[in-house]
Amino acid sequence: MTATVWIVEDDEGIRWVLERALAQAKLSCRSFSNIHDFLADWLPNSAPAQVVLCDIRLPDGDGLSLLSQLKQQCPELAVIMMTAHSDLDSAIKVYQKGAFEYLPKPFDIDHAIALVQKAIQASFSSTQAVSVSTTTQEHGRTIIGEAPAMQAVFRAIGKLANSSMAVLINGQSGTGKELVARALHQHSPRATRPFIALNMAAIPKDLIESELFGHEKGAFTGAHQRRQGRFEQAQGGTLFLDEIGDMPLDVQTRLLRVLAEGQFYRVGGQAIVQVNVRIIAATHQDLAVKLSSGEFREDLFHRLNVIPLLMPPLTERAQDIPELAAHFLNQAASELDVATKRLHPSTQAHLQRLPWPGNVRQLENLCRWLTVMAPAPEILISDLPQTLHTQPSSRQACAWQLHLQHWAEQEFSQGRQALLTEVLPEVEQILLTCALKHSQGHKQAAAKLLGWGRNTLTRKLNGKGDG
Numbered sequence: 471m472t473a474t475v476w477i478v479e480d481d482e483g484i485r486w487v488l489e490r491a492l493a494q495a496k497l498s499c500r501s502f503s504n505i506h507d508f509l510a511d512w513l514p515n516s517a518p519a520q521v522v523l524c525d526i527r528l529p530d531g532d533g534l535s536l537l538s539q540l541k542q543q544c545p546e547l548a549v550i551m552m553t554a555h556s557d558l559d560s561a562i563k564v565y566q567k568g569a570f571e572y573l574p575k576p577f578d579i580d581h582a583i584a585l586v587q588k589a590i591q592a593s594f595s596s597t598q599a600v601s602v603s604t605t606t607q608e609h610g611r612t613i614i615g616e617a618p619a620m621q622a623v624f625r626a627i628g629k630l631a632n633s634s635m636a637v638l639i640n641g642q643s644g645t646g647k648e649l650v651a652r653a654l655h656q657h658s659p660r661a662t663r664p665f666i667a668l669n670m671a672a673i674p675k676d677l678i679e680s681e682l683f684g685h686e687k688g689a690f691t692g693a694h695q696r697r698q699g700r701f702e703q704a705q706g707g708t709l710f711l712d713e714i715g716d717m718p719l720d721v722q723t724r725l726l727r728v729l730a731e732g733q734f735y736r737v738g739g740q741a742i743v744q745v746n747v748r749i750i751a752a753t754h755q756d757l758a759v760k761l762s763s764g765e766f767r768e769d770l771f772h773r774l775n776v777i778p779l780l781m782p783p784l785t786e787r788a789q790d791i792p793e794l795a796a797h798f799l800n801q802a803a804s805e806l807d808v809a810t811k812r813l814h815p816s817t818q819a820h821l822q823r824l825p826w827p828g829n830v831r832q833l834e835n836l837c838r839w840l841t842v843m844a845p846a847p848e849i850l851i852s853d854l855p856q857t858l859h860t861q862p863s864s865r866q867a868c869a870w871q872l873h874l875q876h877w878a879e880q881e882f883s884q885g886r887q888a889l890l891t892e893v894l895p896e897v898e899q900i901l902l903t904c905a906l907k908h909s910q911g912h913k914q915a916a917a918k919l920l921g922w923g924r925n926t927l928t929r930k931l932n933g934k935g936d937g
């Protein structure tokens with residue numbers, strides 16, 4: 471059983487890297503730089519490959535249209551879409567058009583090959599789900615996230631589109647849990663039905679039950695009339711239960727029963743209310759701890775945790791900070807009807823190194839504040855609130871690390887390999903030259919500046935490396 475992989479990618483470097491890695495993995499492959507050449511060879515043959523790796527932006531057309539065409543002709547074909555500009559919409563479209571997977575660039579080549587192998591298996595056994603949908607849905611609010619950790623979230627939303635499975639979102643406060651819950655709803659078959667959000671931590675414990683299930687007139691003191699609960703309001707749609715870890719045990723028991731039976735009584739009520747509601751729950755707590763201490767029911771946990779989603783803290787996606795900030799500055803400016811301000815590059819770099827305990831919400835609030843308070847269209851570090859002026863750690867905000875990071879990302883996206891092998895000796899050489907200059911050629915002093923022994927320095931000077 472030999473598998474063939476075809477590649478459509480206009481970037482020669484990426485083609486080259488993929489070809490070599492596929493050959494190493496003993497897979498035969500052919501590659502094309504545009505749709506025209508690909509189709510010229512594809513069409514006369516019947517399904518000449520099991521897997522196609524396809525770029526989204528190609529010089530002579532759109533990879534997504536090619537994806538639709540291929541899936542129509544050959545539903546069991548596994549197509550992996552690659553893209554450098556990965557937003558939630560493209561992730562959703564890619565899956566809706568029936569792609570096997572979505573591979574954001576720059577990608578890890580081993581990961582890409584592992585994915586191809588998975589695709590081959592799926593293609594041979596033809597077990598993959600083929601869902602070709604042409605419906606376009608409301609997109610709602612933008613979710614920004616180029617960082618790999620966010621791409622994983624987009625992939626999950628894309629895969630879950632068209633499903634109504636329960637999802638449990640874990641993440642610190644302000645990481646975007648509710649935003650993601652809304653996106654899951656908007657991309658589900660329930661999109662035209664209500665999305666109702668309820669935060670357990672925000673309601674007094676003794677009112678949670680009636681808030682969820684409603685109550686009849688006179689059910690308790692103060693219940694002057696019948697009231698619909700959130701479950702009924704969410705009928706046919708999605709109920710987002712935020713801070714689920716704060717739900718009291720007796721309500722958990724009741725919730726579990728409602729989820730199992732699809733029906734309940736209002737507080738103080740006699741009539742059965744039938745409901746069909748998808749639950750998306752969220753928490754910033756580690757529910758495993760609550761399970762072992764008996765504060766959270768294990769059976770409910772498993773019922774809610776069908777699909778777990780983890781929202782990364784903002785510090786784990788610092789590369790997204792400039793785009794997020796630009797988005798929030800834009801939003802604040804249009805809300806206030808003033809001109810949009812922008813961050814000076816040094817301010818961007820500074821923000822990328824702050825700790826952000828309040829995550830994206832804290833950044834959003836900062837951008838509102840800056841829109842009002844910063845004196846000029848370009849925001850400098852000195853314009854930030856005093857508490858954000860200094861770095862929390864002893865490490866300084868070093869532009870060179872960010873430059874290095876961007877440079878490495880670029881090199882990788884162009885298919886460069888074994889980067890460290892080349893870069894480390896260069897770094898040593900640069901520092902060595904600086905140290906010698908600073909010590910006016912005094913080797914002992916230069917070695918001290920670098921934290922090396924004198925012998926090491928001499929060896930390096932003689933170009934002998936570590937050997």
Ligand SMILES: Nc1ncnc2c1ncn2[C@@H]1O[C@H](COP(=O)(O)OP(=O)(O)OP(=O)(O)O)[C@@H](O)[C@H]1O
Binds near residue numbers: 612834
């Ligand atoms: N990736 C993102 N792109 C754009 N806006 C975002 C993103 N993540 C979060 N936001 C915005 O940040 C704010 C906080 O997000 P959200 O309320 O979804 O966080 P949360 O995790 O539910 O917070 P909490 O746990 O405190 O309720 C919202 O205004 C949301 O629109």
